[in-house]
Amino acid sequence: MTQTSSVAAHTLDVPGARLYYEVRGSGPLIAMVGAPMNAAAFAPAAELLATDHTVLTMDPRGHMGSVLDDPEQDSTPQLRADDLARILTHLDAGPAVVLGSSGGAVTILALVQANPELVSTAIAHEPPLNQLLDNRDELRVQTADLVTTYASGDTLGAWRKFFANANIQMPELMLEQMFGGDRDPAQVASERFWYLHEIDGTAWWEPDLAALRTTPVRVVAGIGAESANQFCDHTTRALAAQLGLEPTLFPGAHTGFVEDPAAFVVRLREVLG
Template sequence: MEFNPTSASVETEGCDLHFWYQGTGPLLIMIPGGGGIGRQFNLLFEHLDEQFTVCTYDRRQTNASKVNENKLMNPAQQARDIIAIVTALGRQKTSIFANSGGGIIAFQFAISYPEFLDHVIAHETPTTSLLDNSTYRLDRAFQLVDTYRKHGVRAAFQAFMGEMKGYQDYVPAEVLSQEDAENFWENEYLVFTIYCPELRKIVENGVSIAVAAGLASEDAFYAVTTIHQSEILNCPRFIFPSHHSGYEAEPAAFAEKLLAALEHMEQKRQLT
């Protein structure tokens, strides 16, 4: 159906966490990456809501989910935020689709709270410590933070986007506010870039998990990370349409691939 979600909020750990949902069936929570604005997934709702109750949210201290004082992002706390949403919706389990840095939160959730999970798909999660050139990526991360501190948000994003692939002539549907962009560079970017949850613990937990990369992302570092993730997790690696923001660029095709991936994972789980 057309995008017409129900909006709600839940108070958790000092944050009025705003979320919205639409559809019927099992719960599917979509975790946004850097900047934390859930509306980047809105174009997917109408393509998923016949199979799932689709839900997304503004991560804490972004957009509508305000806190009294912004702090360095804590993946453990962000994982607990998902439990707050699941509980508020009266559910016991959820599947998760997470993009970019949101995948760090999804991995952490799979480590800490596997009992709440049906399936997890992490799309282009930047676990740079797994890369062959991890030392370069570590230096690069701190260089970009220095650029932000010396020259501001615009300069940092310009340098950052220089490493993104498949974005030629692409105009994003959603743009971060100045406040959310500053919070990204001040409190999120380094955590998302250099923190890698212990993926082997996810295997021990028996979580149904997969990773995905965008077709147009080619050999961008955040796509190459998914190869290493799939090897450690011993899980499927799907190729989704378009680039890092394929859910906005090609929402219908992206949703079709996402549904097929979740169906594949469910069939595999039923056979085990």
């Protein structure tokens, strides 16, 4: 990646954690957040946006550079929203556009509910909101089985179940290359935290639909154009229906900003108008 802007790395102490975040560029503030995806995943897209925006990216609590005082503390959307609110307040550059992907999309919905004054536009890109689906009882069993499988030490088995539940086709060879053999210890630690301390609280967070319907914040329900019939396609469409919104398509699938950051940023600029 060719950098077009300088990157300033920072940490911020918050209750129970020290958060790592990065700031690029200058201009109106855009925050790009994931869970469990960290700042590095958004870096290519952030570089492209930094030509005319200040871009905030961060490691969510418990992952990579954002270290918890208690490593066994669970991560919830409310805690992550509070983390983001503290960073936005510290930067004093809002209200901001916030884009969240997957668990990060759940984070920004929680932020809109708790601190709408910090947000101008919230783009929730494929939030996994199990509570909005009719088969939530079946999903609860699947989620518990997924976590149990990982906790038993069967990492590959857990990832097979994860992608099957998400209706994402993942070849066995690719699974073994990504999640088998010798792996980066920091990535393994991040993965462990997500399975054991984050996925359950994120997937089962229930949005306050009344608050989201009446918020002054512009809420966008984003879906990858190549995510048709995947799990997060269904959850995002359910959210959009509950809020009376038309889903907004972005290039790629669940992680389009990683697959083709240039195309994703072009579409993001169109959505922001």
